[in-house]
Amino acid sequence: MEPSSFVNQIGGESFIYVLILVFVAFIVMNFVDSIRKGRRLRIEPPHAQTELVCPSCNLKEVRSYREGDFIGKVSDENCKSCDHTLSMKGIYAEPKKISSR
Amino acid sequence: MGGETSIFTMIILYLPFLFFLFYGQKFQMQMAMFEIRGHLKQLNKMRNFAKNQTLTTLSKAGAKIEDAKKGLELMLNYFTILPESMDPAGIVAKVEHILDVRDDKLIREVKTLVPDLSDPDARNLENLVEATAALEQIYKILRHFFLLGKKTGNIYLIIQLQMIMSLVMIEARAYLSAIHAFRNGQPIGDGIGALVALTMIGGAETTEIAKETAVAESKFEGRKLLIVKAVGPGGNTGKPGEAVKKLIEKNKKKVKLIVMVDGALKLEGEDLGDIAEGVGAAIGGIGVEKFKIEEQASEYQIPLHAIIIKQSLADAVSLMKKELYDSVEEVIDRIRRIIRDNTKKRQTVIIAGIGNSIGIAQ
Structure with missing residues (x-):
């Protein structure tokens, strides 16, 4: 194929067809994306952790959150170092896990 | 192929041009509506999730499921009319009074559904209901403008809605993430x-x-x-x-x-x-x-x-x-x-x- 006829072909009818094809593909992709947006919704609760501290020896302990935990509560767990009762100093989450993608 | 263009190609070339000349706005409106519909579907899922979580929490706390459903619907539709501000002198006390009444009413409603609930648990449930109500309100307001735009064929209403949608979705996702914390009584x-x-x-x-x-x-x-x-x-x-x-x-x-x-x-x-x-x-x-x-x-x-x-x-x-x-x-x-x-x-x-x-x- 001569270069001039190739350019002619690209610049002629084929180019128009390709343009239309791209346009239609763009519209279809847009519609499909909108449909998928409506369907995708993942809801995962964040992983909560409770930080306990010993008021006697200041030993810190981090464990998974349990129902009924709140900051300032005196826990029924004892310090591994001095056997003193632990208090809940903090409850927090590691990186968020709620996404809608 | 040598440069001559057939009549078919001419039609293919000019048809989109004519289409967008006369129906461009309508096409754009349909595209925007399609996108908004997707977001509305997602918002609907969010509010249903929030409602289910609230109902589960209420029934777990001891409320009968039928009573919980009725009570929740009632609370989700509560409204607050703020005082008239034409004469603003003394408005702070009036606003405070109205807000106190609203607060007491919501807590009383929660305690009516679950009479044995402790004060902290009742407060947490009230917070949960408020987060659910926020999602309900967002959904209802967006649906209202979407349907209004669709009904009147008003492209400007639809486009404005499309423009703010991403910001509204950020807010909705924030309230959705609040559901877990309020349900479990975790610090926010x-x-x-x-x-x-x-x-x-x-x-x-x-x-x-x-x-x-x-x-x-x-x-x-x-x-x-x-x-x-x-x-x-x-x-x-x-x-x-x-x-x-x-x-x-x-x-x-x-x-x-x-x-x-x-x-x-x-x-x-x-x-x-x-x-x-x-x-x-x-x-x-x-x-x-x-x-x-x-x-x-x-x-x-x-x-x-x-x-x-x-x-x-x-x-x-x-x-x-x-x-x-x-x-x-x-x-x-x-x-x-x-x-x-x-x-x-x-x-x-x-x-x-x-x-x-x-x-x-x-």
């Missing part, structure tokens, strides 16, 4: 002020000075500290304005400084947990408590300092992030520096830890 980002106050209180004894607001007395380098926070671990913000007012009246001329600590919305690009200092009353809400604090501070000429901890709306209403928790010690250091710089020994300082005390006792 907005509670950072309350957590700072609790850490400063240490083990000191607290008394209830205003409705659901506690105060504790502590000492720091010869100064008397009066630390205020909302009563926890139930989800409530208390009445810090009323508490500060009473403390100033009780300790006339002795209070030489007020330091307020609160979470504040960060700008995009700022880091979660960034701390900033300033002056003024650091407190959100409709303005009643802010008004009271400002009024007292100006009447007695007490300097009003503020420390804010930056976070997004999603961070503020969902389980407290580690970054926020880690900022507590630095905030306390800054409070101590402000106290040292602005007061002398034997003077009194009020420290108000503002925010929702869900999951944070005193």
Whole structure:
């Protein structure tokens, strides 16, 4: 194929067809994306952790959150170092896990 | 192929041009409507999820499922009519009264559904209902404008809706993430002020000075500290304005400084947990408590300092992030520096830890 006829072909009818094809593909992709947006919704609760501290020896302990935990509560767990009762100093989450993608 | 264009190609070439000339706007409107419909579907899923979680929590607490459904529908559709502001004199007291009535009504409604519920659990459930109601409202308002735009064929209404949709979705996702925290009674980002106050209180004894607001007395380098926070671990913000007012009246001329600590919305690009200092009353809400604090501070000429901890709306209403928790010690250091710089020994300082005390006792 001569270069001039190739350019002619690209610049002629084929180019128009390709343009239309791209346009239609763009519209279809847009519609499909909108449909998928409506369907995708993942809801995962964040992983909560409770930080306990010993008021006697200041030993810190981090464990998974349990129902009924709140900051300032005196826990029924004892310090591994001095056997003193632990208090809940903090409850927090590691990186968020709620996404809608 | 050599340059001659067939009649078919001419039609193919000009047809889209003519189509977009006459039907371009309608096509654009359909595309926008399609996108909005997708977002509305997602919002509908969010509000249904929130409703189901609330119903499950209510029934787990002891409410009958049918009663819970009816009660929840009733609470989701509650509205508040704020006072007339044509004559603004005395409007703060009126707004406060209306909000108190609303608050009491919601709590009473929750307790009607689950009579044996403890106060903190009732507060947490009320917070859960409010987050669900926020999602319900967002969905209903967006659906209203979508249907109105569709009905009237108003492209400008639809395009405006499409433009704000991404911002509204961020807000909706924030309320969705609040559901887990409120359901489990876990501390939220907005509670950072309350957590700072609790850490400063240490083990000191607290008394209830205003409705659901506690105060504790502590000492720091010869100064008397009066630390205020909302009563926890139930989800409530208390009445810090009323508490500060009473403390100033009780300790006339002795209070030489007020330091307020609160979470504040960060700008995009700022880091979660960034701390900033300033002056003024650091407190959100409709303005009643802010008004009271400002009024007292100006009447007695007490300097009003503020420390804010930056976070997004999603961070503020969902389980407290580690970054926020880690900022507590630095905030306390800054409070101590402000106290040292602005007061002398034997003077009194009020420290108000503002925010929702869900999951944070005193």
